[in-house]
Amino acid sequence: MGARGRVVAAVLASLALGAAACTGGDVRPTDEATTTGPTVSAEPGSFAYVNAGIQATLAFDGATGELEVANGSGADVGAPGVYALDALTGERTDAMVTPARGVSDGGVGTFEVAFPAGTDPSAAGFLGLELGGEDYGGFVGA
Numbered sequence: 001m002g003a004r005g006r007v008v009a010a011v012l013a014s015l016a017l018g019a020a021a022c023t024g025g026d027v028r029p030t031d032e033a034t035t036t037g038p039t040v041s042a043e044p045g046s047f048a049y050v051n052a053g054i055q056a057t058l059a060f061d062g063a064t065g066e067l068e069v070a071n072g073s074g075a076d077v078g079a080p081g082v083y084a085l086d087a088l089t090g091e092r093t094d095a096m097v098t099p100a101r102g103v104s105d106g107g108v109g110t111f112e113v114a115f116p117a118g119t120d121p122s123a124a125g126f127l128g129l130e131l132g133g134e135d136y137g138g139f140v141g142a
Contacts, residue, residue, distance in 0.1 A: 045122050047139035049129050056129055058082065058139055060122055063115040069131075071103040078102045078132020082113050087125025095121070101130065 045065070049056040053073035059065050073078055079102050082095040095115045101107040115121050127139040 001034065004043055019030075036141045046142040047127055048142035049137070049139045051137060054131070056080070057142065058113065058116070058127065060113075062123065063117065063119050064084075065113045065121070066107065067097065067111040067113050068105050069111070070112070074105055076102055076104045080109070080111060081130035081133070083128045083130070084115065084119060084121050084124035085126040085128070093119050 042094060047058040047060075049058075053071070054077070055070040055072070057068045059123040067078075067082060069080055079100045080097050082097055084093045084095070085091070086093070093115060095113045097111050097113050099111065101109065121127060129139060131134045
């Protein structure tokens with residue numbers, strides 16, 4: 001199991017323990033499916049973001065890639081931005097995202113993403129999403 005797998009396993013174990021603690025240990029499985037989020041398949045160089053009605057996918061081939069933003073947030077959002085944080089130094093590297101346009105509520109936008117030469121976004125410690133200059137949080141491997 002790789003480092004990412006160990007982190008995911010640790011987070012899931014913590015969530016399970018927290019759920020048991022919050023209910024006094026009375027956690028019962030159900031026959032119903034309780035997951036309502038989208039199904040995401042694992043693929044190297046692919047990342048996903050899902051929160052507050054925004055669904056974004058990011059796929060890289062080297063330092064360039066494609067970003068798709070589906071906006072179901074109930075409001076228009078500004079132009080997207082993507083950035084990488086180096087896991088060791090915390091140094092931020094911004095990608096160029098084109099075209100620079102927002103995504104209307106209910107709309108889907110497709111954008112080209114290009115990091116500067118020498119930046120490997122797949123090896124970044126963190127990939128973040130901005131919309132209209134506001135930080136919306138991080139992508140996860142998809």
